[in-house]
Each structure stands twice: as structure tokens, then as C-alpha cells.
Amino acid sequence: xxELNSQVCAVLTGDVVNxxxxxxxxxxxxxxxxxxxxxxxxxxPLKVDRYSGDRFQVLLNDSPISLRSALYLFTxxxxxxxxxxxxxxxxxxxxxDVPNGRVSTGxxxxxxxxxxxxxxxxxxxRVTLETSNDVFRxxxxxxxxxxxxxxxxxxxxxxxxxxxxxxxxLKGLTQEDIAQKTGRRQQTVSDILIAGxxxxxxxxxxVFEQEFGEKKY
Numbered sequence: 001x002x003e004l005n006s007q008v009c010a011v012l013t014g015d016v017v018n019x020x021x022x023x024x025x026x027x028x029x030x031x032x033x034x035x036x037x038x039x040x041x042x043x044x045p046l047k048v049d050r051y052s053g054d055r056f057q058v059l060l061n062d063s064p065i066s067l068r069s070a071l072y073l074f075t076x077x078x079x080x081x082x083x084x085x086x087x088x089x090x091x092x093x094x095x096x097d098v099p100n101g102r103v104s105t106g107x108x109x110x111x112x113x114x115x116x117x118x119x120x121x122x123x124x125x126r127v128t129l130e131t132s133n134d135v136f137r138x139x140x141x142x143x144x145x146x147x148x149x150x151x152x153x154x155x156x157x158x159x160x161x162x163x164x165x166x167x168x169x170l171k172g173l174t175q176e177d178i179a180q181k182t183g184r185r186q187q188t189v190s191d192i193l194i195a196g197x198x199x200x201x202x203x204x205x206x207v208f209e210q211e212f213g214e215k216k217y
Contacts, residue, residue: 175190
């Protein structure tokens, strides 16, 4: 059994939109997953598991950061030279077992919720979330589902430049840091963040993480 910090964990199940039309996306996925594993190493009991070509699964010890983690992956992949659009389904709940140490073999409620929701995801959705009723009540889950639809609309309209600077903000960089990293003026970075609705996204994430963090499992 994999060692976990909490009984209630988060599972992210994702895939690449229209992967057959993309060349070399596998190398891009591996590159981004490597960055993710470095930045989230404290919350990852296992490596990101890529399987069936364009699908991947992530197991997180810390459920409150599940949405931030999904946005990290989405925005980084969207900002690549050949932008890669992904669909990511978040499921939270208990974990029973992870045979052979591969996330894609995992068993438990978080895996079931995450996997089944990805299979049902609609064309207008890029991120979905379903939690155990032991974490959020059904009416709270309904509100979360609606919020994810609104978030998906925002994500689908991000340009690659907007996705790039949002990704850096998710990593905690300042506008000045981002300007140095990207070779842009600080004012340009500020304008891109405004156009990419960073302040709205940041506020939503803070509320989400606060509400999740206050739940007693």
C-alpha cells in the first residue's frame, strides 16, 4: 500500500483533446510532467502515470491543492509552442490501494469519481470536479460542478501567452520575475494577466482551497 498523508486524497485523470491531430505531443507531456513532479514533489506519493498514449493520472496527498495542480498542468500545456489542450477530471475521496505503484491501477472512491467523470466530460468542459459526499454535501457538489463549467469557459479562451503568465503566477512568481523569464516588459505582463482574468482565477482558487482546507475528514 502506498504511504499517504491523508485518508482523503485527490486523483486527477486527464487526456489530450484531439490528440490524433497533434505530432510529438508525448514528449511535451513528459516534459511538463517532469516539471510538475519537481514543483509538487511533497504532495506526490507516486510519479505521474501516462498511459494509453494520451491519458494520464496523478495522485495527490493534499486534496485542497487539487484544482491548483490541474490548472498548473492545463496552463503549461496550453502555453507550449504547439499548444496542447487537455481535459482534467478531479476526484476526491478515500484511496484503497495502488497495485504495482502505478497510479492508473489505483482503487478507491477518488479513482472511481475521477475516471468516470472524465469519460462523461462534455465538449464545453476542460476541468471537472466531484468529491465524496463525506467531504462535500450533494448540494455543495452541484455548486462545484457549475463553477467548473464557468472555469472551463475561461480556460478554453486563454491564449498561449495568457496561459504562460498564468502558469508562472500559479508557481508564485511576481510580475517582475515573469517579465525576466519571458523577455517581456512588466507592464506587458500585467496587461496579459488582466486579459487572462488572473485576479478572478486567483480569488476563486483561494476560496476553493480555504473551503476544502476547513473540511474535517
